[in-house]
Amino acid sequence: xxxxxxxxxxxxxxxxxxxxxxxxxxxxxxxxxxxxxxxxxxxxxxxxxxxxxxxxxxxxxxxxxxxxxxxxxxxxxxxxxxxxxxxxxxxxxxxxxxxxxxxxxxxxxxxxxxxxxxxxxxxxxxxxxxxxxxxxxxxxxxxxxxxxxxxxxxxxxxxxxxxxxxxxxxxxxxxxxxxxxxxxx
Numbered sequence: 001x002x003x004x005x006x007x008x009x010x011x012x013x014x015x016x017x018x019x020x021x022x023x024x025x026x027x028x029x030x031x032x033x034x035x036x037x038x039x040x041x042x043x044x045x046x047x048x049x050x051x052x053x054x055x056x057x058x059x060x061x062x063x064x065x066x067x068x069x070x071x072x073x074x075x076x077x078x079x080x081x082x083x084x085x086x087x088x089x090x091x092x093x094x095x096x097x098x099x100x101x102x103x104x105x106x107x108x109x110x111x112x113x114x115x116x117x118x119x120x121x122x123x124x125x126x127x128x129x130x131x132x133x134x135x136x137x138x139x140x141x142x143x144x145x146x147x148x149x150x151x152x153x154x155x156x157x158x159x160x161x162x163x164x165x166x167x168x169x170x171x172x173x174x175x176x177x178x179x180x181x182x183x184x185x
Contacts, residue, residue: 001014001015001016001017001028001031001034001035002014002015002016002017003015003034003035003038006083006097006099007095007097008083008085008092008095008096008097008115009092010112010115011083011097011109011110011111011112011115012038012040012109012110013099013107013108013109013110014035014071014107014108014109014110015105015106015107015108016028016029016106016108018106027106029073029106029108030044030071030131035110040069040071040110042069042071042133043133044069044071044131044132044133045132045133045134045135046131046132046134046135046136047129047130047131047132048129048130048131048132048136049127049128049129050127050128051125051126051127051128052121052125052126052128053121053124053125053161054121054122054123054124054125055120055121055157055159055160055161056120056121056160056161057118057119057120057121057146057155057157057160057161057162057166058118058119058120058163058166059082059116059117059118059119059143059146059166060082060084060116060117060118060143060144060145060146060166060169061116061117061118061141061142061143062086062114062115062116062117062142062143062144062181063134063136063137063140063141063142064140064142064179064180064181065137065140066134066135066137066140067113067114067133067134067181068113068132068133068134068136069110069111069112069113069132069133070109070110070111070117070130070131070132070133071108071109071110071111071130071131072101072108072109072110072111072117072119072128072129072130073101073106073107073108073109073128073129073130074101074102074103074126074127074128074129075103075127075129076103076125076126076127077102077103077121077122077123077124077125077126077127078100078101078102078103078104078121078122078123078126079100079101079102079119079120079121079122079123079126079128080098080099080100080119080120080122080155080156080157081098081099081100081101081109081117081118081119082096082097082098082117082118082119082120082153082155083096083097083109083111083115083116083117084096084115084116084117084118084144084151084153084172085114085115086114086115086116086144086172086175086180086181087114087115087180087181087182087183087184088177088180088181088182088183089182089183090114090183091183093183094150094151094172096151096152096153098153098154100122101119101128102123103127113133113181114181114182114183116143116144118146120155120156120157120160122156122157142179143165143166143169144169144170144171144172144175145169145170145171145172146160146162146166146169148171148172148173149171150171150172150173151171151172
């Protein structure tokens with residue numbers, strides 16, 4: 001596996017070795033000891049799979065009391081995956097990074113606890129898989145407005161398709177500080 005830092009400390013891109021031959025391909029998509037050597041020591045407890053159509057935007061989501069680190073990949077289609085540092089007191093507060101994940105490039109994105117996460121589908125459909133370090137808690141589900149002008153994410157898509165929930169989130173500057181994770185150097 002090749003592990004590369006992004007512009008946000010802790011958010012990394014993981015590219016597995018892919019063995020192609022006329023029969024198809026093989027790759028390891030998760031190997032705990034290799035990730036641990038790279039500083040990713042999360043124990044993942046939940047796997048999720050979503051299928052979405054072109055233009056669907058999911059995010060920007062986080063949990064406060066049960067924060068989740070995520071290991072994201074796409075097995076079919078293509079998405080623009082986004083991580084935003086929302087940790088109060090972080091030197092990177094409000095900064096974001098984007099990575100294209102696809103069934104073709106096999107790239108994965110590791111997003112640590114304390115970051116909001118979202119993605120938009122760039123292909124006809126996309127199957128998005130992600131491991132979580134804590135369980136989903138409906139009463140802890142939170143988010144930041146996807147098009148917050150102060151964050152300024154370039155989603156690279158006109159008129160995304162959003163859930164009612166995602167349309168109602170507040171811009172980051174309007175989220176009460178006690179409703180945000182804390183930066184811990």
